[in-house]
Amino acid sequence: MKAVVWQEPGTVELQDVPDPRVQQSTDAIVRLTMSALCGTDLHMIRGTFPGMAPGTVLGHEGVGVVEEVGSGVRAFQPGDRVVVPSTIACGTCSYCRAGYTAQCDTANPNGPLAGTAIFGGPEATGGFAGMQAGYVRVPFANANLVALPDSIIDEQAIVISDVLPTGWFGARLAEVGVGDTVAVFGCGPVGQLAIASAWYQGAGRVLAVDSVAGRLETARRQHAEPVDFSAEEPVAMLRELTGGIGPDRVIDAVGVDAYPQAEGSESEQAQASGGGTLAWSHGTLPSQAARWAVQAVAKAGTIGVIGVYPPTFESWPIGSAMNKNLTVHMGNCNHRALMPRLVDLVASGALDPSAILERQEPMRDAVQAYQAFDQREPGWIKVALEGLT
Ligand SMILES: [Zn+2]
Incomplete structure (x- = not known):
């Protein structure tokens, strides 16, 4: 063969x-x-x-x-x-x-x-x-x-x-329930299917965070509310859109692997981040998506992590999460x-x-x-x- x-x-x-x-x-x-x-x-x-x-x-x-x-x-x-x-x-x-x-x-x-x-x-x-x-x-x-x-x-x-079970799993990990406001970080294929799954599992609103115009448009076609992190500060915008409270549930569909590593050319990086000035971060620093997720989610909210982190990755904003009484679930689908x-x-x-x-x-x-x-x-x-x- x-x-x-x-x-x-x-x-x-x-x-x-x-x-x-x-x-x-x-x-x-x-x-x-x-x-x-x-x-x-x-x-x-x-x-x-x-x-x-x-x-x-x-x-x-x-x-x-x-x-x-x-x-x-x-x-x-x-x-x-x-x-x-x-x-x-x-x-x-x-x-x-x-x-x-x-x-x-x-x-x-x-x-x-x-x-x-x-x-x-x-x-x-x-x-x-x-x-x-x-x-x-x-x-x-x-x-x-x-x-x-x-x-x-x-x-x-x-x-x-x-990709569908992984998106579905993300919504389950985030404990999406009837009426919940859900934010999905990362609107690639898995993120799009996490949006669809969140709706199916009862979400009242879905907010979609990315910087790639086509992805945000696909999310909007699913009637999620797009937030473009290359054009607006995403944590502030998520709060503004949710009466200052933040989303009840957050799905991290980014991890550290979503975009090319630093060895890529400048143009590749720019392309990967949709031409914006911000990009998801890599390596040993806490991922930008993880920090935004913890900052944006409502107090006592829930985060489901389906974005891939390598086993050697040890940095995550645990202090902020602990002090907000967050629940965090994660894992391979x-x-x-x-x-x-x-x-x-x-x-x-x-x-x-x-x-x-x-x-x-x-x-x-x-x-x-x-x-x-x-x-x-x-x-x-x-x-x-x-x-x-
Ligand atoms: Zn077995």
Whole structure:
């Protein structure tokens, strides 16, 4: 099969690699019909997420058709149409049973304390081959695969692999409830789906903070109230818009990884920040988004953090948060635990994530997509994979 393969920082190639095979009795092989690229892939390519093994197939989002199953797979058979969660869960351990599928004890071969297992990531995340390929081996297939009804097309289903559950998870972490005023920091694809999720979970108002005009316009089309941090001081504006109180709930969909690191050129930085004079910060300083979130949220409010912070990152405005009696929840999305319900919501038409993201990123060929992607702001791109098998 053909696959998008990581060779070294800065080098990604479409290569012929061996087809994956059933290795364990509970494995399934899925023929992929659609995948996607997201900002996380760019960090692996640039080397800002270290520990990638040369030859790793990239991609942690996938939709396809079951091609082959091991003898222990009872829930699926060849021909079944499925969406594959980005993170891998065994379905058997106590964490999986409690819904913390991103904290599975078993899936990461480096051990129960090694962290979340993910497709197409560094060796520390398990070294699993990714889904920008003709086929993928899915471990623990009984528990990992999520069946798709025919009424959901690939363009909708691919969003359920990662970005929709992550946005939904952010709204859940922030404890969005009926009538709440919710601010979403970072209006990339996950932020947009956090906005949609906040509405669905009962928000009374949603405020959307970013500096990229197109993202703010997409947020406004979802009837969020845009706040452009390159044109107005966001904390002051969030207070002004909320009667001086601040939003009840804040979703941090930025983390420290949203934009290119400092090695980028000045023009790249300017492009990444939408041409504004401010940009999200990086490295060992508290992230700008984290500080704004803590400053802006109402006293005794709640923050949900879904933006990615590396394990080595140790700086966060805990003093301000403690003195405001804030509640802060954070974590890697428990994809598998959330996905069946999201399949139902998409199938029913209650949520149509492809309509929200359609305006952001066109569909492209995988390698062309990487070339284009690396030269503009990280976002999310659907990739059709016909022909890679
Ligand atoms: Zn588990």
